[in-house]
Amino acid sequence: MEFIGSSYKGNTKDGRMDGKGEYTFPTDTKYVGEMKDGMFHGKGVLYFPNGSKYEATWENGIVKQGSFTFADGLQYQEKNWDYCNGFDRQFYSERCNGLRPAGDSQMTDLHPPRTIPEGCYDCADGFYDPTTRVITSYSGSFLRNADDSEHEWIVRTCRKAWDEVFITDPEKTVASRSAGNNVT
Structure with a gap:
């Protein structure tokens, strides 16, 4: 062994x-x-x-x-699963403890959420580095290498360590609107 x-x-x-x-x-x-x-x-x-x-x-x-x-105590049910469906998007901790006040909403099931290392994604069982394609546990030990499918899913759906800022060009926006386009 x-x-x-x-x-x-x-x-x-x-x-x-x-x-x-x-x-x-x-x-x-x-x-x-x-x-x-x-x-x-x-x-x-x-x-x-x-x-x-x-x-x-x-x-x-x-x-x-x-x-x-699950780690938070939520028990999976194969039938009649009503957690995290289209009608109720609350985290399990919110279902158990109630919603947080306005302006202090939760981004993950933990509050405050884990700090994500620079350049990485939080993929629920650890942090994913898209450069090395390695998923590391929250305690820092190797979990697995991500295949193409998991890589694509993580990059598309998971929280990342950086904020993307979109800046619009006010002159282009004004010119486009006066021309009848709705570009921002």
């Missing part, structure tokens, strides 16, 4: 994980629970570095039933 960056603490049988144990992936995600014949088997929980968790029942390494809870 050392060769792939994983580790295991717990019971073994015939040199394989068997019984109760803790398996840590190279990404610092941890599985704590029951094992059988070297696989997740029985009840166990995956703890992710960002604070979220997945509690499940496993059979020979395959999930049979489980539930995901």
Whole structure:
């Protein structure tokens, strides 16, 4: 396991994980629970570095039933999911604690939001550097390299460390409006 960056603490049988144990992936995600014949088997929980968790029942390494809870305590529901839909865009913390006063609205589920390193994006489980295409956890450890699809999504939708300022040319605006164009 050392060769792939994983580790295991717990019971073994015939040199394989068997019984109760803790398996840590190279990404610092941890599985704590029951094992059988070297696989997740029985009840166990995956703890992710960002604070979220997945509690499940496993059979020979395959999930049979489980539930995901985000780091802020929001539990995912496969059916009748009413969080963050087109009618209600509140953050989970706003649903639990109420909206902040006018002028002090939240930009993320954390208030105040995390400070994003220069040139990077906040992509929910860490910071993304578009130059290196690396996603780093909020604590500073490597999470993953972004593929083209994830890169495009992050650049298009995520909060960035800089503000873009758009300046219009007042003379061009006046000339365009007098010509019948609505350019700003």
